[in-house]
Amino acid sequence: MLGSLPSFARLESELSKLPGIGRKTAARLAFHLLRTSEQDVEALAAALLEMRRNVHFCQCCFHIAEEELCQICSNPARETQSLCVVEEPQDLLAIERSHSYSGLYHVLHGALSPLDGIGPEDLKIPQLLQRLDQEPISEIILATNFTVEGEATALYLGQICKDRGLQVTRLAHGIPSGSDLEYIDAGTVQQAVAGRREFS
Amino acid sequence: MVHLPQRCEALVLRLTSYGESDVIVTLFTADHGLQKGFAKSARKSRKRFGAALEPFTKAVFQWKKGRGSFWLLQDSELISSHLGLRSDLHHLALASYGVELVSLLLEEGEPHQIIYELLCSFLDYLEQGGDGLIARLLFELRLIYLLGYMPHLLHCSECLKIFTNEPVRFDAQRGGSLCLDCAGSTGISVDLGTIGSLARSLKVTYRQFDGFLFGPKTLQQAGLILNQVLQQVLPREPKSLKFLSQL
Ligand SMILES: [Zn+2]
Ligand SMILES: [Zn+2]
Numbered sequence: 001m002l003g004s005l006p007s008f009a010r011l012e013s014e015l016s017k018l019p020g021i022g023r024k025t026a027a028r029l030a031f032h033l034l035r036t037s038e039q040d041v042e043a044l045a046a047a048l049l050e051m052r053r054n055v056h057f058c059q060c061c062f063h064i065a066e067e068e069l070c071q072i073c074s075n076p077a078r079e080t081q082s083l084c085v086v087e088e089p090q091d092l093l094a095i096e097r098s099h100s101y102s103g104l105y106h107v108l109h110g111a112l113s114p115l116d117g118i119g120p121e122d123l124k125i126p127q128l129l130q131r132l133d134q135e136p137i138s139e140i141i142l143a144t145n146f147t148v149e150g151e152a153t154a155l156y157l158g159q160i161c162k163d164r165g166l167q168v169t170r171l172a173h174g175i176p177s178g179s180d181l182e183y184i185d186a187g188t189v190q191q192a193v194a195g196r197r198e199f200s
Numbered sequence: 201m202v203h204l205p206q207r208c209e210a211l212v213l214r215l216t217s218y219g220e221s222d223v224i225v226t227l228f229t230a231d232h233g234l235q236k237g238f239a240k241s242a243r244k245s246r247k248r249f250g251a252a253l254e255p256f257t258k259a260v261f262q263w264k265k266g267r268g269s270f271w272l273l274q275d276s277e278l279i280s281s282h283l284g285l286r287s288d289l290h291h292l293a294l295a296s297y298g299v300e301l302v303s304l305l306l307e308e309g310e311p312h313q314i315i316y317e318l319l320c321s322f323l324d325y326l327e328q329g330g331d332g333l334i335a336r337l338l339f340e341l342r343l344i345y346l347l348g349y350m351p352h353l354l355h356c357s358e359c360l361k362i363f364t365n366e367p368v369r370f371d372a373q374r375g376g377s378l379c380l381d382c383a384g385s386t387g388i389s390v391d392l393g394t395i396g397s398l399a400r401s402l403k404v405t406y407r408q409f410d411g412f413l414f415g416p417k418t419l420q421q422a423g424l425i426l427n428q429v430l431q432q433v434l435p436r437e438p439k440s441l442k443f444l445s446q447l
Contacts, residue, residue, distance in 0.1 A: 116439055
């Protein structure tokens, strides 16, 4: 049916390449854009292109940036002796939203994965090691996810950092605040019990 | 047709994100072998599956028949997370290797009770901090044997002469061990002691990993032998092997 509407079909096909968007959603979005004013569609198209052209990765920490250095790396108020290692820019943003950390970051763009054959060289790990050599960093916070891949990455980096005499910490994990123990899954409770700490 | 939910114990081998919030789960079970399961909204909500949807986890899953051969996973009850694996990168990589071998060598849907038990025991042993080299040797050897890929060991693959004390070569492509007369220039040189150790190890129950002792030379030669056999039967090089070599 859409064969006779090549422009519509082309947009639908482009939209369906986006993550989480299937054929049906793509068609719905395309119909929505059809009813949108030409001006708004132009603004959307321009925003897409502008973002793609202007945003890249920070040369130092590999967070997203519009300049050579991201806003965190170029902020003189950040503490330079702490470095928090995360898997993705979204993880960095989550920690920033918590207002609990004022040091620097390093974004790995992934995690070690034996099953997918993703090794240290496939991530921004060589660049991290270079930073450890060049910057006055004394504490590493391993904030990779609590998945098998995230834990593998933390183990790998933890060993390297300890060998270099750095202080290494890992984010605490377990029961989310505001939740009832009885509704927490067994695996999370298991980790929370294993990671219990002195009560003060 | 209405399909009633069924329950089944399974190991989670692998997770693949699907769409916005769904997950495709590769499961390994005793009665149904390798199965693909569909966990709807599993990335959005941890209510139904919680920590059960992680590689190496053993859990009881409730499922219904879905489209094709897919299982629609409904909920889960955790048996073991094998969390101990997460304290040693080498063991974690070996566990991944075991899981990948099973995924590569078994057909989907073929029941494999003994291989299921073998993989569970392998993960348990690694989790408890067992010896990685021994775990790998025994796991590879038993898997090769159970799948019917065992090479000739204690006699020459071609003239069938039983070895007593002579030098032996090994060439998986030609069926296994070879006497020097038959071998010519092919194969690798191995000790009779190594071959004997491999044959003896198969006499012990598949669930046992404790209590084995192999010398460094035996481990090295057995590694080469098993690697040759695996290279012949694997459809591709395991990715976890590449990872292991980077550690
Ligand atoms: Zn930066
Ligand atoms: Zn012979």
